[in-house]
Amino acid sequence: MVQQTLRQEVRRLGPGAKLSSVRQLMSEHRVSPGTVRLAMARLTAEGLLDARPGQGTFVASRPGPEVVEADFGWQGLALGSARVSADAIASLLTLPVPGAINLAGGYPAEELQATELVSRAMTRSARRPGVWGRMPLEGIEGLRSWFAQQLGPAVAPYEVLICPGSQSAINTAFNALAAPGAPVLIESPSYMGAMIAARAAGLRLVPVPTDRDGVRPEILAQAFESSGARLFYSQPTHANPTGATLALDRRQGLLDVVAQAGAILIEDDWCRDLSFEKTPMPPLVSHDRNGHCVYLRSLTKAAAPGLRIGAIVAKGAALSRLTASRVVSDFFVSGPIQETALDLVHSPGWPRHLRDVRARLLNRRDILASAMTQHFGDGSVTLLPAGGMHLWVRLESSMDEVAFATRAARAGVLVSAGRQWFPAEATGSYLRLSYACAPETSLRRAVEILARVKGETKNVKRSKPRSPRGPAPTRTGPGPSRTRPKSASA
Numbered sequence: 085m086v087q088q089t090l091r092q093e094v095r096r097l098g099p100g101a102k103l104s105s106v107r108q109l110m111s112e113h114r115v116s117p118g119t120v121r122l123a124m125a126r127l128t129a130e131g132l133l134d135a136r137p138g139q140g141t142f143v144a145s146r147p148g149p150e151v152v153e154a155d156f157g158w159q160g161l162a163l164g165s166a167r168v169s170a171d172a173i174a175s176l177l178t179l180p181v182p183g184a185i186n187l188a189g190g191y192p193a194e195e196l197q198a199t200e201l202v203s204r205a206m207t208r209s210a211r212r213p214g215v216w217g218r219m220p221l222e223g224i225e226g227l228r229s230w231f232a233q234q235l236g237p238a239v240a241p242y243e244v245l246i247c248p249g250s251q252s253a254i255n256t257a258f259n260a261l262a263a264p265g266a267p268v269l270i271e272s273p274s275y276m277g278a279m280i281a282a283r284a285a286g287l288r289l290v291p292v293p294t295d296r297d298g299v300r301p302e303i304l305a306q307a308f309e310s311s312g313a314r315l316f317y318s319q320p321t322h323a324n325p326t327g328a329t330l331a332l333d334r335r336q337g338l339l340d341v342v343a344q345a346g347a348i349l350i351e352d353d354w355c356r357d358l359s360f361e362k363t364p365m366p367p368l369v370s371h372d373r374n375g376h377c378v379y380l381r382s383l384t385k386a387a388a389p390g391l392r393i394g395a396i397v398a399k400g401a402a403l404s405r406l407t408a409s410r411v412v413s414d415f416f417v418s419g420p421i422q423e424t425a426l427d428l429v430h431s432p433g434w435p436r437h438l439r440d441v442r443a444r445l446l447n448r449r450d451i452l453a454s455a456m457t458q459h460f461g462d463g464s465v466t467l468l469p470a471g472g473m474h475l476w477v478r479l480e481s482s483m484d485e486v487a488f489a490t491r492a493a494r495a496g497v498l499v500s501a502g503r504q505w506f507p508a509e510a511t512g513s514y515l516r517l518s519y520a521c522a523p524e525t526s527l528r529r530a531v532e533i534l535a536r537v538k539g540e541t542k543n544v545k546r547s548k549p550r551s552p553r554g555p556a557p558t559r560t561g562p563g564p565s566r567t568r569p570k571s572a573s574a
């Protein structure tokens with residue numbers, strides 16, 4: 085709104101004219117300074133405004149690109165159809181709207197990040213001799229050893245590859261471990277970024293239903309058999325979005341099924357550092373002898389989104405292929421970033437930070453869960469996760485969760501509509517609510533707003549099950565319509 089008005093103002097004033105101050109614009113439009121600055125920054129980026137430090141902001145003297153419109157239409161023909169649609173990645177890339185209460189984010193709020201520790205580690209690391217030079221392709225030795233030690237004797241440092249975060253690791257795994265057109269099994273629901281990466285690699289997603297204890301080994305066995313898949317992407321610990329953890333009595337059974345299928349399990353252990361349990365269950369890879377597990381781990385969630393460090397652990401030919409794929413995509417991870425991560429995880433402040441952030445997340449989880457139960461009823465919170473950042477919340481099954489999320493955003497609360505977390509049709513009406521991004525003090529207020537939105541959305545009914553990306557893919561596995569799935573919230 086402000087941006088549009090400013091645009092008109094720019095046209096009216098003409099080149100060289102001075103714009104009103106931020107303060108004046110704030111009071112004219114009754115918005116926050118952040119909103120005005122954001123609008124100004126966008127128009128400056130478009131070349132319409134010229135910010136002169138100490139003097140103010142002026143209408144640019146040269147015409148911006150808005151005046152002389154470029155024509156990119158020819159690119160549609162040159163590029164053909166997109167493997168990753170802009171719509172699909174929108175919710176991964178969108179930054180929170182200033183002023184809104186963000187229950188939709190994927191990283192902890194800044195006050196929960198280890199920014200101080202990371203900054204100090206970076207200052208030390210950036211000065212280390214040779215740090216800006218070429219790094220070993222697989223990663224620096226110290227960091228590989230640290231990741232290996234975390235997993236116990238089953239993993240040696242040479243089996244660890246350092247990569248820039250786990251999204252990159254997922255992408256590498258899908259590209260290196262299956263050919264385009266191959267099926268890949270995936271828990272339903274699952275992490276949206278993994279589904280997008282699989283589709284971008286040309287893989288065919290085969291949903292495997294889950295319940296509050298994760299995947300049932302016998303259903304996984306059926307899925308391997310009926311689909312012919314040799315790859316299974318899974319989050320056994322505090323899965324995003326459901327929060328479910330694979331039950332102890334299913335773990336060996338699941339590993340056996342993967343081995344019998346001659347398949348590879350991609351274990352995405354994305355939030356091991358954010359577990360609320362005293363002794364979280366060890367990752368499946370620590371029981372894997374024969375290279376059936378490719379394990380992914382990341383530091384970004386517990387440290388800071390900008391410390392883009394993760395690891396891939398693999399054995400045998402899978403390790404060679406993953407290494408080759410890593411080299412093809414970006415040679416190696418920047419030395420100062422790797423050294424910073426190594427410095428950070430060995431610093432005395434790191435365990436303190438982890439204890440603190442876990443305690444604060446646990447507190448936020450309880451606040452959000454109790455407010456949801458109060459306003460949305462007992463069964464609304466499908467599971468109280470023992471780690472991570474999200475609640476998977478069930479709405480009345482007739483309610484359209486996309487309409488709900490749109491109205492909630494208008495009312496100032498950002499939530500993530502459940503549909504986009506399903507590899508095929510959603511099995512009900514769900515929201516993913518994050519308790520990690522918004523200030524703790526605004527969580528209750530956010531739920532009160534959502535309760536009002538619920539009242540307004542009551543009459544917007546879900547028409548029929550819809551997949552997150554148009555028509556459902558051909559289902560070869562035990563998707564929702566073949567096997568009666570226990571839903572994630574059962």
Ligand SMILES: Cc1ncc(COP(=O)(O)O)c(C=O)c1O
Nearest residue numbers: 190249250251275324354382384
């Ligand atoms: C399950 C899961 N895996 C991987 C990632 C990617 O995280 P990063 O690339 O920051 O390590 C995310 C981020 O939200 C996630 O939720």
